[in-house]
Amino acid sequence: MKLENKVAVVTGAASGMGKSIAELYAREGAKVIVADLNLEGAEAVTEGIIAQGGTAKAVSANVANQEDVDAMIDAAVSEYGTLDILVNNAGIMDGFEAVGDIQDERWDMIFDVNTKGVMRAMRKAIPIFLEKEWGVIINIASTGGLNGAHAGAAYGASKHAVVGLTKNTGYMYAEKGIRCNAIAPGGVATNIASSMQGFNEFGASRTKAVQEVMPRIGRPDEIARVALFLASDESSFVNGTVIVADGGWTAAF
Secondary structure (H helix, E strand, O other): OOOOOOEEEEEOOOOHHHHHHHHHHHHOOOEEEEEEOOHHHHHHHHHHHHHOOOEEEEEEOOOOOHHHHHHHHHHHHHHHOOOOEEEEOOOOOOOOOOOOOOOHHHHHHHHHHHHHHHHHHHHHHHHHHHHHOOEEEEEEOOHHHOOOOOOOHHHHHHHHHHHHHHHHHHHHOHHHOEEEEEEEEOOEOOOHHHHOOOOOHHHHHHHHHHHOOOOOOEOHHHHHHHHHHHHOHHHOOOOOOEEEEOOOHHHHO
């Protein structure tokens, strides 16, 4: 039980990688706040965890909304007494728009969820971690946060920002017992494509060659195992860095 008696918040946990992370954390002994904009989906995940003998609570949370982010973290403290692990997984995709085609409204929405939502949840969690001088933050970035041809301009820029935020936070609070790392998944079988609004043919055509050399599509549970490593004491000396989990895709570049 690598996470016995730990309290974790996982955003975007109604499906995909977030669901797998929440379920694995619960199996490893954590008490999990299953947070998602899709409350019905979060409740289904929670019911499954409880049915398997785990402990979880579903919370409705739009990470683009400060009040929801605060309520999500507060739910962990009120329900389980503290917060130990924060997993910022919630994210949305762009339509592969290059910078010449992106609109302000779409850009702002992607950054509100993918970047500002991450920052806000971290900001809310930090005082809790500082008080006990212990805490773990895991941000789900993307290979698109390390490379320029895995998505459009907005998504790529938002995930690059998450990588920078992760590194800064890992260093800033390293002496306070707080670790902050990111996972950069490659292509993973999730429903993130459902968040796409429109499809930019020019941008997609420019990324096609890169997509075609992807060795395979990953599974959500494969990312969850990386998230378990980063949340556990097995990674006690890993801080302020990004673990790429892409089946060897970006090793080619």
